[in-house]
Amino acid sequence: MSEKNAQHPARAGVIVVAAGSGQRLGHGIPKARVLCAGRTLLEHALESVIASGVAGAVVVVLPAGDPVLSAVVAEAALRSVYPTSITAVAGGATRAASVRAGLAALPPTVGVVLVHDAARAITPPAVFQRVAALVSAGASAVIPVLPVVDTIKVVEDGIVTATPDRALLRAVQTPQGFDADALRAAHAGDAAGDATITDDAMLMEASGVPVRVVEGDALAFKVTTPFDLVVAEAVLAAGVANDAAGPAGSVDLPAPARTGTTPTPTSRSSRVPQ
Ligand SMILES: Nc1ccn([C@@H]2O[C@H](COP(=O)(O)OP(=O)(O)OP(=O)(O)O)[C@@H](O)[C@H]2O)c(=O)n1
Numbered sequence: 240m241s242e243k244n245a246q247h248p249a250r251a252g253v254i255v256v257a258a259g260s261g262q263r264l265g266h267g268i269p270k271a272r273v274l275c276a277g278r279t280l281l282e283h284a285l286e287s288v289i290a291s292g293v294a295g296a297v298v299v300v301l302p303a304g305d306p307v308l309s310a311v312v313a314e315a316a317l318r319s320v321y322p323t324s325i326t327a328v329a330g331g332a333t334r335a336a337s338v339r340a341g342l343a344a345l346p347p348t349v350g351v352v353l354v355h356d357a358a359r360a361i362t363p364p365a366v367f368q369r370v371a372a373l374v375s376a377g378a379s380a381v382i383p384v385l386p387v388v389d390t391i392k393v394v395e396d397g398i399v400t401a402t403p404d405r406a407l408l409r410a411v412q413t414p415q416g417f418d419a420d421a422l423r424a425a426h427a428g429d430a431a432g433d434a435t436i437t438d439d440a441m442l443m444e445a446s447g448v449p450v451r452v453v454e455g456d457a458l459a460f461k462v463t464t465p466f467d468l469v470v471a472e473a474v475l476a477a478g479v480a481n482d483a484a485g486p487a488g489s490v491d492l493p494a495p496a497r498t499g500t501t502p503t504p505t506s507r508s509s510r511v512p513q
């Protein structure tokens with residue numbers, strides 16, 4: 240395990256990928272713009288990022304030319320408090336391309352990078368804290384996972400060909416955390432254009448980097464289908480989301496950051512019309 244980030248603790252660079260179109264949700268607008276309990280999924284996601292207290296430079300990757308999501312990011316940037324800064328860049332045709340756009344926009348001095356799906360909009364801040372803490376302690380790649388509760392079958396041509404040992408399987412979530420240099424190297428490697436690679440941890444695996452796990456959270460589920468949106472609305476209505484949040488800034492990671500905006504008061508009540 241590298242000691243680099245342990246010796247130079249700093250707030251993490253956070254890439255929030257929000258440039259997807261949301262085909263499976265089927266709202267006809269980019270998924271990050273879809274309202275959930277009256278706020279866009281992106282606003283919910285950014286609230287968790289900020290509440291975690293681990294974020295230094297936050298880069299939000301948006302569909303090109305989206306005025307609504309650009310306004311969400313601009314408002315979040317106005318409200319951000321040193322040492323957290325929030326900027327936006329345009330994404331690419333695939334999630335991996337969007338991550339690369341975010342990476343290119345992070346300050347080169349960032350040592351720890353978290354990559355988070357805006358679609359995992361109500362992820363508890365504690366998940367960010369667990370991931371960031373392990374990368375800051377020296378791990379090169381860390382992902383939050385949950386045990387698989389269903390029996391999983393391998394099916395080929397309509398026939399079950401195998402039943403993997405469920406005890407070995409984990410469902411993978413975000414934020415995924417990385418040593419910045421290792422992540423940049425993985426995204427510059429041969430596997431980077433492989434369309435079968437669905438997350439950054441797979442790229443790290445392809446690069447031979449060990450990927451460690453921390454406990455995920457049921458609330459870090461990805462809003463993918465209309466059913467998921469109903470679940471997210473119900474969770475927010477029940478008031479159980481973000482219960483795991485510690486006070487922002489309470490995490491034993493941050494050192495004075497190298498980036499920031501003019502200090503302004505924080506608020507968790509922003510509303511942006513859709
Ligand atoms: N070109 C892309 C594709 C996806 N994403 C982001 O990656 C995350 C996970 O992707 P997914 O949930 O699959 O989102 P979509 O690609 O929008 O969904 P769909 O496949 O249903 O269109 C989302 O936050 C999404 O915005 C992205 O930034 N750029």
Ligand SMILES: C[C@](O)(CO)[C@H](O)COP(=O)(O)O
Pocket residue numbers: 356411412413437438439461
């Ligand atoms: C990154 C990810 O969310 C981890 O579960 C997932 O791989 C995104 O890809 P998907 O095709 O949207 O499931």
